[in-house]
Amino acid sequence: MPEPARLTSRPRVLSGMRPTGKLHLGNYMGALANWVKLQDSGQYECYFFIADLHALTTDYADTSQIAPHAMEVALDFLAGGLDPEKCTIFVQSQVKQHFELPLYLGMITPLGWLERVPSYKEQQENIANKDLTNFGFLGYPVLMASDILLYQADFVPVGQDQQAHVEITREIARRFNQFYTLNGTEVLPEPRVLLTTSPKLPGTDGRKMSKSYGNTIELTDPEPVVRQKLKTMVTDPARIRRTDPGDPDKCPVGDLHKVFSTPETMGQVYEGCRTAGIGCIQCKGWAADALVQILEPIQARRASLTEARVVEILKDGNRRAAIRAEVTMEQVRAAMKLAT
Numbered sequence: 001m002p003e004p005a006r007l008t009s010r011p012r013v014l015s016g017m018r019p020t021g022k023l024h025l026g027n028y029m030g031a032l033a034n035w036v037k038l039q040d041s042g043q044y045e046c047y048f049f050i051a052d053l054h055a056l057t058t059d060y061a062d063t064s065q066i067a068p069h070a071m072e073v074a075l076d077f078l079a080g081g082l083d084p085e086k087c088t089i090f091v092q093s094q095v096k097q098h099f100e101l102p103l104y105l106g107m108i109t110p111l112g113w114l115e116r117v118p119s120y121k122e123q124q125e126n127i128a129n130k131d132l133t134n135f136g137f138l139g140y141p142v143l144m145a146s147d148i149l150l151y152q153a154d155f156v157p158v159g160q161d162q163q164a165h166v167e168i169t170r171e172i173a174r175r176f177n178q179f180y181t182l183n184g185t186e187v188l189p190e191p192r193v194l195l196t197t198s199p200k201l202p203g204t205d206g207r208k209m210s211k212s213y214g215n216t217i218e219l220t221d222p223e224p225v226v227r228q229k230l231k232t233m234v235t236d237p238a239r240i241r242r243t244d245p246g247d248p249d250k251c252p253v254g255d256l257h258k259v260f261s262t263p264e265t266m267g268q269v270y271e272g273c274r275t276a277g278i279g280c281i282q283c284k285g286w287a288a289d290a291l292v293q294i295l296e297p298i299q300a301r302r303a304s305l306t307e308a309r310v311v312e313i314l315k316d317g318n319r320r321a322a323i324r325a326e327v328t329m330e331q332v333r334a335a336m337k338l339a340t
């Protein structure tokens with residue numbers, strides 16, 4: 001397959017997050033920590049963005065929280081370890097090419113492709129308090145495909161459950177390339193999935209940690225709050241009395257230990273829980289110790305940042321992202337034989 005023009009020789013990686021407010025440990029372990037690893041590896045040219053246009057697809061009726069939430073996410077991106085010297089961090093709506101490419105790709109995307117995206121029907125049924133019969137929500141996969149294709153990204157780091165999203169991006173790129181080429185060269189490369197492993201991270205009620213369940217531990221939670229949340233966390237239901245043995249493999253606190261605790265602590269948890277040698281309060285205290293250790297450097301970095309500095313970083317990121325996006329758009333417009 002012919003290679004489109006590139007700015008650098010490193011493979012490009014792109015990923016984004018919706019501005020839903022302060023990030024929690026589930027966001028961190030499921031995405032941000034992996035992004036930091038990719039950035040630090042030096043193998044990739046990384047672009048990470050705040051997907052505020054995506055927030056509009058569902059939150060169009062009340063947009064008042066989108067900008068403040070975007071600022072919180074930016075603070076957490078930087079606190080979590082993204083380094084503007086090593087990657088480009090930007091806000092989707094501030095890079096105007098994100099408005100242009102979806103229009104072109106929307107013209108070539110069959111409606112049936114959009115209607116069959118699993119999350120389309122699922123979310124329409126599950127989000128009862130919002131009317132999602134809007135054009136923007138149906139077209140969300142086109143917006144997402146544009147985000148990726150705008151940077152001619154080689155890889156998109158996603159978990160197993162999000163592979164379908166990358167697949168539709170590949171289909172849209174293929175369709176574009178069938179219609180249009182630039183001097184016989186394909187303009188939009190099909191991105192590949194960079195599968196990331198995200199550990200099972202339960203919230204305080206034992207379900208998956210998620211803002212919509214109200215069971216999160218936030219990256220900004222101070223130590224007493226973390227300890228209090230852990231205290232109320234559900235445990236192995238078989239351990240009703242202190243003298244009942246339990247099983248860390250059936251306990252959400254055990255799952256937290258598996259992700260954050262040292263092998264020594266894990267050993268003590270298995271031994272103590274299965275023999276009723278330790279109580280759940282003690283075990284939760286150890287889990288809280290491990291969480292506090294993870295959160296401490298993140299919170300220290302956040303405390304060293306000012307909003308003015310974040311705005312400066314984002315402005316520079318927006319500028320750099322726009323330069324890269326325009327390289328693609330020039331090729332796209334030329335391939336489509338649009339006036340330049």
Ligand code: SF4
Pocket residue numbers: 235236239246247248251252253254269272273278279280281283284
């Ligand atoms: S001792 Fe720990 S792992 Fe065992 S049930 Fe209690 S909290 Fe869960």
